[in-house]
Amino acid sequence: MGRDVRGSVLAVLVVFASSGFVMGQALARVPAVRDHLGADTGALGLALMGMGLGSLLAMPFTGWLVDRFGSRRVVTVAVALGCLGWSAVAVVPSVPVLLAVLVLTGTNVGIWDVGMNIQGTHVEQARSRSLMPFFHAAFSGGAVLGAGSGALAAWLGIGLAQLPVLAVVGAVAGVWGASRFVPEAPPEEPGAATARAEDGVPARAEDGVPAGATAPAVAAEHGAPAGATATGHDEHDEQAPQRPARRGVTSAELLIGLICLAGALAEGSANDWLALLLVDVHGAPAAFGALTLTAFNLTMMIGRLLGGPAIERFGRAAVVRAGGALAAAAILVVTLSSSLGLALAGGLLWGLGVATIFPAAISAAGEVPGRGNRAITVVSTIAYGAFLFGAPTIGLLAEVAGLDRALFIVVGFLVLLLVLSPVMREKSGGRDRAGAAMVG
Template sequence: MERDVRGSVLAVLVVFASSGYVMGQALSRVPAVRDHLGADKAQLGLVLMGMGLGSLLAMPFTGRAVDRFGSRRVVLVTVLLGCLGWGLVALAPSVPVLLGILVLTGMNIGVWDVAMNIQGTHVEQSRHRSLMPYFHAAFSGGAVLGAGSGALAAWWGIGLGQLPVLAAVAAVAGVWGASRFVPEAPEVLDPEPVPDGAAASGAAPEPARRGLTATEVLIGLICLAGALAEGSANDWLALLLVDVHGAPAAFGALTLTAFNLTMTIGRLAGGPAIDRFGRATVVRTGAVLAAAAILLVTLTSSLTLALVGGLMWGLGVATIFPAAISAAGEVPGRGNRAITSVSTIAYGAFLFGAPTIGVLAEAIGLDRALFLVVGFLGLLLVLSPVMREKTAGRPGRAPATLG
């Protein structure tokens, strides 16, 4: 049976979910890894930052790798190496070795992330629907399922042997999905001589643009703002409620769960919302909602309102990152490399956001430190016009099949 050149929605969903799953099941056992190595908080923070550093080192080269080998091959390799790296965490005998493992793992995870987004953008554009929020919802759902698997393993007293076993499960799923990827359209291949008559027939791809464009930088800043808003909730929301508002630890965990739940729901609803109202409108609305949620959580003394704020926060940030990736994929002549550039800029938020907010929290308090996120969301509102759809004549109503 001939493979659908538009690509398989199901295959991309599986690869996104497997990426979230292998990360969630590993990060859920960070306390056990800490105890196994006898690491202190500073050492733990260093090794976790190593993963982000590895991603940022490798991500800028992903666009060229996909141009040359295709996202199918790139994702197949990085799925295997990334899952192997997460599994090896269980065998690390010391903090320096763990740091090395996570730097190398981060390199593969970063490339995997960008390459699967490139395939996802290809599928989205081929099917003329906003599918990227669904793909990122699959990642979030996979992360929740992975974290739940790790929590069950810890509850049952299973040791770190869980990590390689569940990483192998994620690898099998990821390889299955990636093996069904299809070649992307050649918009960003290196320019070659155009055959006579090809331009008239519309068969020739647009020549690649070399170098970072202003549009990519602006979209990257929007994506960074969304990533900062998402990461700050995961890093600081529970701690804010416990340390600043005096909430029980269980309530802090509940509010963080509420955030992740509404973020997943928001991504599932984001595709139809973008098709109906437009990408820029949905992103602006999300930024306003997220900013209002952060102010509600930081300024209120009511735990009930704080829980409502957590729900609003997740719903607000849900579509920003996936919508920015879709917009990057529409940069003329830069598709794959634009996605690479935007993703790299955005990942700076995951690497530097937590330390920056932590330093500010020491100086002015955690509640006020989170105003930095509100400021970036305000910048997002100013830049949001760049998010408008560039593809002419998108019907936005065609059904998305799983094949």
């Protein structure tokens, strides 16, 4: 039997989990990398920014790469090179070399990230289910497992040889999953619906056909072979020519990108500053700070597991709005309360609130009409700006106003998310409820 043209949920889950696993096992050994290089915290922090820089350099081009070569090939190569980059961290001789290695690693990790999100969106739309939160939960679960593996290696006294060994494990899993990706539906040209109507071919979801209808299904209705796409090519022919996406950037992409940026900033600021906030500002023991950060990551994973059913019941916009409000309230509890018990509760709610924002925004980007993979690229690039610039911005503000007050900037972005949340509404029938007025 041929491969299911709707794509494999398991394959996407494995690729997301392997990405989180490889990253988690490497970042857990940052102190060992610092000791190996004899670097101070400032120099190491600058080197670690190379990851975000490399990702931002690569992400704007990933949509084009996937359009040209298909996500199966693109993600397979990115997984192999990304894991090679994480492995190389174990043998870098100096901080400048570490910076260069992390820029190259970040380039491939960025392509890996966008490519797997594109495939995940395709699978989600083809199956007419809210699956993206589950995929991102797999990433969180992989990160927890990877970080735990790194912590165990450190406790056992294993050196940085752990990095290439576990990177190989992640690479094998990631390549296996990517090899089971299927070609995504090509983006629509402006006027394509009219052309299909003139040829007697039914329109797609955005033209009034139910959202679950896929291109192969439409082709089958008109006598095309079961394994063929609407353009008549075999399902495995990822180099088949595809219609170009609409030019420019839509207003919907920019607004969804800002929502995704707010979620990424709230997530990244917790990972970067939550433990330090509790220890330095509230005087908590270091173990309590680590416990609260662990609580944040666990509830974020749980929130993503619950996010799919919640979105299907209440709608994407409502869930994102509720999550943003919960995260903003939790940050205020953590920063303003002197009670460590309330701080722990705030950390739990912080993770639960931000859990669905990023994956829901990626789903919304995948529904922008006529933009296809390019919309996911734009939204991902905007969001990853938070990971690159969020930590240094909060750090600079903390020098002036204190770390607790510096985190108010995250609350401000979450308030902006509440205002913009209507753009996250799902498509319904022939209407695109996300809107797509062109601005470029």
